[in-house]
Amino acid sequence: MPKEAGAPTGRLQVRIKRSxxxxxxxxxxxxxxxxxxxxxxxxxxxxxxxxIGFRFSCRVAMCGTCTLRVDGRSVLxxxxxxxxxxxxxEIAPMAGYPVVRDLVVDxxxxxxxxSRITPYLDPKESLDEPAVVRPDSExxxxxxxxxxxxxxxxxxxxxxxxxxxxxxxxxAALTRAxxxxxxxxxxxxxxxxxxxxxxxxxxRCHLIYGCTGVCPKGLDPARAIRRxxxxxxxxx
Amino acid sequence: MTTTAAYDxxxxxxxxxxxxxxxxxxxxxxxxADPDLDITxxxxxxxxxxxxxxxxxxxxxxxxxxxDSIANHFDDTLDGGKYLNNQDLAWTLVNDAPKVIHELxxxxxxxxxxxxxxxxxxxxxxxxxxxxxxHRGDLTGIEIMARLRDQMFRVRxxxxxxxxxxxxxxxxxxxxxGLTCLNxxxxxxxxxxxxxVVIATGGAxxxxxxxxxxxxxxxxGVAMCVRAGLAVRDMEMMQFHPTGLLVGKARMTGAVLEExxxxxxxxxxxxHGERYMxxxxxxxxxRSTRDVVSRSSYMEIMAGRGTDMGGVLIDIxxxxxxxxxxxxxGMVARTRQIGSDLATGPVEVSPTAxxxxxxxxxxPDCRTAVEGLLVAGEDAGGVHGANRLGGNGVAExxxxxxxxxxxxxxxxxxxxxxxxxxxxxxxxMAIAAAPLDRPEGILPFELTTRLKNVMWxxxxxxxxxxxxxxxxxxxxxxxxQLALVSVPGPAAFNPAWNEALDLQNQLSVxxxxxxxxxxxxxxxxxxxxxxxxxxxxxxxxxxxxATQTVDGSIDITERPVEFxxxxxxxxxxxxxxxx
Ligand SMILES: Cc1cc2nc3c(=O)[nH]c(=O)nc-3n(C[C@H](O)[C@H](O)[C@H](O)COP(=O)(O)OP(=O)(O)OC[C@H]3O[C@@H](n4cnc5c(N)ncnc54)[C@H](O)[C@@H]3O)c2cc1C
Ligand code: SF4
Ligand code: FES
Numbered sequence: 001m002p003k004e005a006g007a008p009t010g011r012l013q014v015r016i017k018r019s020x021x022x023x024x025x026x027x028x029x030x031x032x033x034x035x036x037x038x039x040x041x042x043x044x045x046x047x048x049x050x051x052i053g054f055r056f057s058c059r060v061a062m063c064g065t066c067t068l069r070v071d072g073r074s075v076l077x078x079x080x081x082x083x084x085x086x087x088x089x090e091i092a093p094m095a096g097y098p099v100v101r102d103l104v105v106d107x108x109x110x111x112x113x114x115s116r117i118t119p120y121l122d123p124k125e126s127l128d129e130p131a132v133v134r135p136d137s138e139x140x141x142x143x144x145x146x147x148x149x150x151x152x153x154x155x156x157x158x159x160x161x162x163x164x165x166x167x168x169x170x171x172a173a174l175t176r177a178x179x180x181x182x183x184x185x186x187x188x189x190x191x192x193x194x195x196x197x198x199x200x201x202x203x204r205c206h207l208i209y210g211c212t213g214v215c216p217k218g219l220d221p222a223r224a225i226r227r228x229x230x231x232x233x234x235x236x
Numbered sequence: 237m238t239t240t241a242a243y244d245x246x247x248x249x250x251x252x253x254x255x256x257x258x259x260x261x262x263x264x265x266x267x268x269a270d271p272d273l274d275i276t277x278x279x280x281x282x283x284x285x286x287x288x289x290x291x292x293x294x295x296x297x298x299x300x301x302x303x304d305s306i307a308n309h310f311d312d313t314l315d316g317g318k319y320l321n322n323q324d325l326a327w328t329l330v331n332d333a334p335k336v337i338h339e340l341x342x343x344x345x346x347x348x349x350x351x352x353x354x355x356x357x358x359x360x361x362x363x364x365x366x367x368x369x370x371h372r373g374d375l376t377g378i379e380i381m382a383r384l385r386d387q388m389f390r391v392r393x394x395x396x397x398x399x400x401x402x403x404x405x406x407x408x409x410x411x412x413x414g415l416t417c418l419n420x421x422x423x424x425x426x427x428x429x430x431x432x433v434v435i436a437t438g439g440a441x442x443x444x445x446x447x448x449x450x451x452x453x454x455x456x457g458v459a460m461c462v463r464a465g466l467a468v469r470d471m472e473m474m475q476f477h478p479t480g481l482l483v484g485k486a487r488m489t490g491a492v493l494e495e496x497x498x499x500x501x502x503x504x505x506x507x508h509g510e511r512y513m514x515x516x517x518x519x520x521x522x523r524s525t526r527d528v529v530s531r532s533s534y535m536e537i538m539a540g541r542g543t544d545m546g547g548v549l550i551d552i553x554x555x556x557x558x559x560x561x562x563x564x565x566g567m568v569a570r571t572r573q574i575g576s577d578l579a580t581g582p583v584e585v586s587p588t589a590x591x592x593x594x595x596x597x598x599x600p601d602c603r604t605a606v607e608g609l610l611v612a613g614e615d616a617g618g619v620h621g622a623n624r625l626g627g628n629g630v631a632e633x634x635x636x637x638x639x640x641x642x643x644x645x646x647x648x649x650x651x652x653x654x655x656x657x658x659x660x661x662x663x664x665m666a667i668a669a670a671p672l673d674r675p676e677g678i679l680p681f682e683l684t685t686r687l688k689n690v691m692w693x694x695x696x697x698x699x700x701x702x703x704x705x706x707x708x709x710x711x712x713x714x715x716x717q718l719a720l721v722s723v724p725g726p727a728a729f730n731p732a733w734n735e736a737l738d739l740q741n742q743l744s745v746x747x748x749x750x751x752x753x754x755x756x757x758x759x760x761x762x763x764x765x766x767x768x769x770x771x772x773x774x775x776x777x778x779x780x781x782a783t784q785t786v787d788g789s790i791d792i793t794e795r796p797v798e799f800x801x802x803x804x805x806x807x808x809x810x811x812x813x814x815x
Contacts, residue, residue, distance in 0.1 A: 032484055032485050033575055034484070034488070035485075036486065038487055039485070039487055050679055050723060050732035051723075051724050051726065051730055051731070052731070053728075056451060057281045057285065057286045057450045057451050058291050058451075059450075059451070060488070060491045060570070062290055062378060063281070063282070063450065064285055065282045078488075081573065100421055100728075101421075101729040104421075107282075114389075118389075119386040119389055120344075120383070120387050120390050121386075123342055127342045129342065130342060131341070131354075132353070133347075133350055133354050134352065134354040135351075135352065135354075137354075140350075148379075151285065151382065185342075185345075186345075
């Protein structure tokens with residue numbers, strides 16, 4: 001087996017923002033190779049404080065429920081590795097959401113915006129059979145790069161505009177709107193276009209690219225927002 | 237102070253426990269059948285974002301091509317299940333799967349990958365006579381569950397998120413009256429009074445040291461059913477996927493490297509660099525079925541030819557790194573995250589507990605022996621027999637989820653809210669609160685680790701009488717220790733408390749798994765016995781049915797498989813299972 005050069009060992013200092021404490025709490029855990037932030041939290045839970053609150057489910061970057069901030073940056077705890085050179089990390093709940101306990105936040109603000117764009121398909125009456133859509137069609141070329149969002153909330157949390165204007169639809173909902181607006185199976189495109197062109201919609205975006213920089217699935221919400229401004233494939 | 241002093245009460249028509257493929261399809265169908273119904277979905281993890289349907293990579297089996305046929309899919313399913321399947325359930329699965337794909341595409345809003353001509357693309361998957369697996373890249377589960385989650389904004393059921401079902405509440409006449417729950421977020425109990433309860437919590441495969449599923453799946457639904465006296469079947473049948481990642485202590489251990497790698501020509505090597513499949517299945521080699529490959533790897537590891545971490549190696553780098561990166565981007569990324577690289581060299585893997593074929597006995601409409609109680613998805617038993625085909629799992633959860641929803645709508649209109657005995661409810665809550673109320677004792681984590689170790693070692697990929705007897709003893713000890721568990725407060729969002737509750741359910745289910753495994757003195761599908769290495773059709777075309785008696789002991793009976801839709805397997809088909 002190739003031995004990982006300089007596989008990190010030794011101790012890691014962990015500072016965690018707890019909801020009950022005024023300041024952060026400090027812990028120390030043993031490092032091991034390929035240790036993620038989720039592993040750090042599980043070690044703290046087992047070795048120091050079994051009551052620490054955090055959330056996870058799939059541990060393979062598919063459920064989108066373990067999002068938190070590490071050294072200020074929104075990440076998936078299960079995907080973020082403890083960097084080789086790090087001696088100390090700081091873990092805090094995601095910004096922009098009410099804290100339920102410790103690292104667990106209430107995602108309601110995210111879902112509230114998500115629900116405003118009518119996030120479900122409104123099938124056209126003629127849609128009796130699965131649609132025939134060629135993979136190289138203009139429609140799929142618009143849509144495909146914006147699929148596989150796991151609704152982790154990181155982009156919303158990192159968006160300066162969402163942070164200031166609680167009514168801004170935000171990067172994830174606008175991305176979902178773009179997908180549906182370009183989906184030829186859907187009948188509600190025009191209503192949705194009205195919502196995204198309204199005062200809480202795409203025009204609020206300042207193209208700061210906070211969302212794109214942070215998306216753990218490599219999506220580019222900023223690009224989707226630009227795209228949504230150009231209207232529907234079907235209308236062209 | 238006891239935590240049970242106060243509880244919230246919710247009245248609903250249909251309570252659906254679990255929000256994976258089965259749970260949310262049940263919501264959609266109950267609502268479509270009767271839009272006036274009050275529907276409540278109770279979910280231990282986030283709604284639509286917990287469970288394994290979300291984690292499906294490979295895809296969904298359904299007959300869509302005129303060149304394929306329902307009969308072919310049915311035969312493949314029985315063949316894969318080594319003829320232990322309940323044939324009516326398997327028939328229902330293959331018949332409904334195309335309808336559900338149709339519904340997912342035209343109503344729910346999923347969009348699966350297309351072939352060049354624009355029609356739904358279907359790919360090959362192990363154990364099937366036709367390329368019938370529908371998928372969306374290697375993230376099929378996200379497409380299905382995210383769109384089902386979106387549908388909840390249309391249907392608007394009452395969502396009790398971060399609320400775990402604890403135990404069923406029975407009326408005086410034995411029918412179901414609802415269930416007790418714990419609101420994980422605030423630590424308060426909730427009594428849900430329902431006309432119909434649908435159990436869809438997704439099985440119990442996490443009780444192994446190396447396991448693939450998401451965290452919540454600790455056998456809660458099956459344990460609830462068992463404690464309510466319901467019969468379960470095929471409990472000894474636990475599927476191991478052959479290539480789970482080994483990452484030492486990291487939680488990523490057990491996560492699946494997809495089956496397609498072996499299909500594409502990956503080699504499996506032991507620590508001496510030998511391609512050991514030459515010994516176990518010289519014809520099919522690494523492309524052999526899940527059960528055979530898992531068993532072969534396990535034998536190598538147990539014979540001392542495993543790696544230091546207790547695994548074997550998968551190597552596909554001979555295809556060239558560019559090719560591997562192109563065909564398996566997700567898998568390459570996953571291995572790079574842990575400091576190895578599938579594109580350029582071998583990666584350590586081990587069999588990993590994946591899916592529980594066993595579960596509650598249901599009819600094709602998801603009804604159980606208890607009036608008002610329905611079960612769907614991985615919590616039900618019988619669809620897959622002794623071994624599940626890749627691609628039939630998400631088909632099962634969505635097909636039977638739809639049926640449970642349809643049935644729930646009908647049953648809800650025939651039932652009132654039964655009277656319940658509050659003393660019963662309070663007793664259930666007191667038992668759940670015990671670890672928090674107990675002033676001192678032991679933490680649950682160590683006990684969970686012991687359970688996972690003993691299940692892995694003695695009731696895992698290959699079993700024998702002696703090991704199973706040892707497992708029964710250890711599980712009895714763990715049950716005694718569970719009574720000593722104490723967790724510190726607060727009650728709100730307390731993972732240690734939840735671990736104690738999980739452990740209780742895991743033990744209820746494990747107890748039955750080891751006992752049924754000890755009784756089945758043959759090797760069939762996922763159940764391999766080193767002391768009975770052959771499949772024995774003359775004796776064992778029977779399934780094991782277990783019930784828990786009032787005093788907590790387990791009663792097991794044998795029933796002959798009903799060949800209601802297919803002939804018995806011809807003797808030459810009963811090939812010798814390679815242990
Ligand atoms: C990694 C992985 C990959 C897979 N890939 C494939 C594949 O490619 N093709 C395929 O066909 N099958 C696959 N499967 C199998 C498939 O995922 C399952 O067969 C199926 O999704 C199970 O669906 P379900 O609805 O029964 O349960 P799940 O989708 O697992 O959902 C369970 C739900 O129950 C909730 N829950 C649990 N306990 C409680 C409780 N006490 N109270 C309330 N809620 C509770 C959970 O939060 C969750 O919402 C895979 C499984 C895994 C683990
Ligand atoms: S777009 Fe990316 S960052 Fe935003 S919610 Fe989806 S997956 Fe998360
Ligand atoms: S635990 Fe599912 S995304 Fe991290």
